Amino acid sequence: MNDAAFGPVPAVRAEGAAPVFERAAFVGIGLINGSLARDARRLGLARRLVGSARRRETLDQALALGLVDEATPDAAEAVRGADLVVLGVPVGACGEAARAMAPGLRPDAIVTDVGSVKARVLDLVSPHLDMRRFVPGHPVAGAETSGPVAAVEHLFRDRWCILTPRADADAAAVERVAALWRAVGSKVELMDAAQHDKVLAAVSHLPHLLAFNAVNTAGEVEHAMRGEVLKYAAGGFRDFTRIAGADPAMWRDVFLHNKAAVLEMTGRYAENLAALQRAIRRGEADALYERFASARAIRRGEAARPGGAPAPGTP
Amino acid sequence: MNDAAFGPVPAVRAEGAAPVFERAAFVGIGLINGSLARDARRLGLARRLVGSARRRETLDQALALGLVDEATPDAAEAVRGADLVVLGVPVGACGEAARAMAPGLRPDAIVTDVGSVKARVLDLVSPHLDMRRFVPGHPVAGAETSGPVAAVEHLFRDRWCILTPRADADAAAVERVAALWRAVGSKVELMDAAQHDKVLAAVSHLPHLLAFNAVNTAGEVEHAMRGEVLKYAAGGFRDFTRIAGADPAMWRDVFLHNKAAVLEMTGRYAENLAALQRAIRRGEADALYERFASARAIRRGEAARPGGAPAPGTP
Incomplete structure (x- = not known):
């Protein structure tokens, strides 16, 4: 990474039509990604939903709950053909998850994440992803529960979602991720990752x-x-x-x-x-x-x- | 005070009829005492309610809100003839309040308080009151608001109220105070003040x-x-x-x-x-x-x- 990557963040439109993704892949299916999948299905934001997780039990629960249409332990398989990928694993596991899914990524796929720490996520995924189409995100929402069974609709309504793209991020990718969060009811702000x-x-x-x-x-x-x-x-x-x-x-x-x-x-x-x-x-x-x-x-x-x-x- | 005063606390009955006091005096009329006055009136626990406070504005508010029937800045005057007195001032002011009201106290009046600290309250009031009829209390309830205007009904429902009488306290007085708190919905426990x-x-x-x-x-x-x-x-x-x-x-x-x-x-x-x-x-x-x-x-x-x-x- 060079210093230029951390200049002023791009502007984002306050309004815009809800995006529709062809195939959304959720790598990690916990409270946040599971709830986002629920909202995406309810609002028609993705035509097909795919989930990936390391534990078989998590995959079975995600399928049984109808959070996703397909589920696989293979992250590269999960993201194959997806135009949107949402990383939803603990911050320390983001680098490994990015590495694992990279071989299956479409070159034009937009990748975002939902981690509570942002500078470190940028560091961890940058060796594995095209950073122009990585839009780091932090939905400031949650509950005291975890796992796919904790996933609920409307979790992000009236909550902040902070996006921390690098200065060299593709403006259209940033706008599509911002529109996704606005569609589920969040108030979107852009911010420097360190801030x-x-x-x-x-x-x-x-x-x-x-x-x-x-x-x-x-x-x-x-x-x-x-x-x-x-x-x-x-x-x-x-x-x-x-x-x-x-x-x-x-x-x-x-x-x-x-x-x-x-x-x-x-x-x-x-x-x-x-x-x-x-x-x-x-x-x-x-x-x-x-x-x-x-x-x-x-x-x-x-x-x-x-x-x-x-x-x-x-x- | 001697050590014997801090032996095992007296037992208290789990159930009992709601008490009725002839005249209840509230020395200090904030959130807690004001809310207790509201419940006492609603439940008919006292035939006449009297309030005392140092500030004229507090007395006017208490009267205007119907928390009490009479209000006076003179604590001795407020407690005259009362069979129940509830001290509801900040812990550090309890000694002075007890001293001020003492000349008006009936010898058989039951006095209690609502402070969040108990050993110090016992120390502060003991030079001024007959400790056999003083039943220290702490309703573990509250809000982020204060003053008579903050007083509400049902504040104590399903809350703990901890009484910390000395070992030499009159059992009937303890029981009447316990019954008062049970009548407003609290779960009453006895405990040593230091504990x-x-x-x-x-x-x-x-x-x-x-x-x-x-x-x-x-x-x-x-x-x-x-x-x-x-x-x-x-x-x-x-x-x-x-x-x-x-x-x-x-x-x-x-x-x-x-x-x-x-x-x-x-x-x-x-x-x-x-x-x-x-x-x-x-x-x-x-x-x-x-x-x-x-x-x-x-x-x-x-x-x-x-x-x-x-x-x-x-x-």
Whole structure:
């Protein structure tokens, strides 16, 4: 990759007709790809749907649920003849998946992905794909469930979908992927991949890390407190446990592959937490009030935005 | 106070008729006391409702909303003749409120409170009240709003209410307060005050501190990221901002007056967060997976309970 690849991102039209693909291949069939397949069928966005996954059980479930018309463990076979390919595997598996499917790819196929980290995905797939027709995507939607059985219609309605194409990406390919997401109800934005990773580290990756850690820390003291901790899971903690129900493999990959941005945000967080601990220890009432009032003010600014924010469990 | 005051807590009956008080006085009229007054009126639990608050505006609102029949800034006047008094002010203000109302108290009045910290409340009110008829309470319920205007019916339905009477508390007084909370739909449990404070530090106080801190930390980087952070407030973060909308004065007092338990939990949390940061920095995939899977397992244990938590009386 050269620096020119990371110039300003191309513009995207705000509106446009829903695209129709001849053959859409879903490499990986979990919550996100399964839900996209459901919407694509419901809205007639693809004439034929094909799925690929490594586990036989996943393929059988995808067929039984009617998510796809064909299913095969062979990624190259799945993408053969497809004009749209959607990569939906954990971030760390994207390179291997791209390598495996490359031999079957049509030269004019548009490839996109749904990973929660974007710069690393670009790095991992670039040795295997024609990057002019790779349009990285992140539908900011999710749930606390996973696998084909978790797939539902309307998962992406009123959610953000952030596309992070390189500056050398084909404008028509970007527009077709943007139109696909708009067709399933998403609000599409273009962003630089590195900027995406920093923003999501702050509003999604850090909060998930904090929630996983809060649940583990409470679990740790459960025995010492005669099993009375989780029983009283009050207000705040219930939200934390919900977030902490998310897929461990997916989140492991998010943290491993967005390391710099996550460590930057976590470092800032830990410094601020230490300052709060000190204020509590010293009984600094005014400092505590000021920090809590500041958080409420930020919340009020955020809460006033139209449409609020996406649902819990969203990666 | 002597050690004997902190022996085993008295037993409480699981069922019983709804109590009827002649005159219930609410000292402090915020979200909790206002909502309790609403339910008391709706259910006929008190023949006359009186409110006291320091600010004239609060008294006017409480009267205009019909929360109480009478309102006065004089706490001693408010509690005169009352057979039930409910203290509903921030924890740090409980001592002063108890002192102010003491001259008006009937000798046989039952006094309770609704504070989120219990050992400190016992310390603060004990110089001013007959502790045999003081029944400390914590309805584990709330909202992100505050003041009399936030008061709603049914706020306590299906919520825990934890009572932490001293061992020398009058059993009949404890039973009447328990019956009051059961009448508004709560599941009542008795607990030692120190144990309550440790449990709530883990499941409520720590999560709130983490949420306040997460919102402030995201706000800090908002400018550096061209205002794009809060716009994308995803999954986890939305829960955090909701929690961080809570009343700063109430939470300042919680942390100041449950200092030891909060610092213990926050210390554990910070150690565990440091371990996660190190695992991310070193790329320890298995360690991360194990921690996230552990959190999911704890969540599933918690989520698997019917209704999210056991029925009243469950040991």
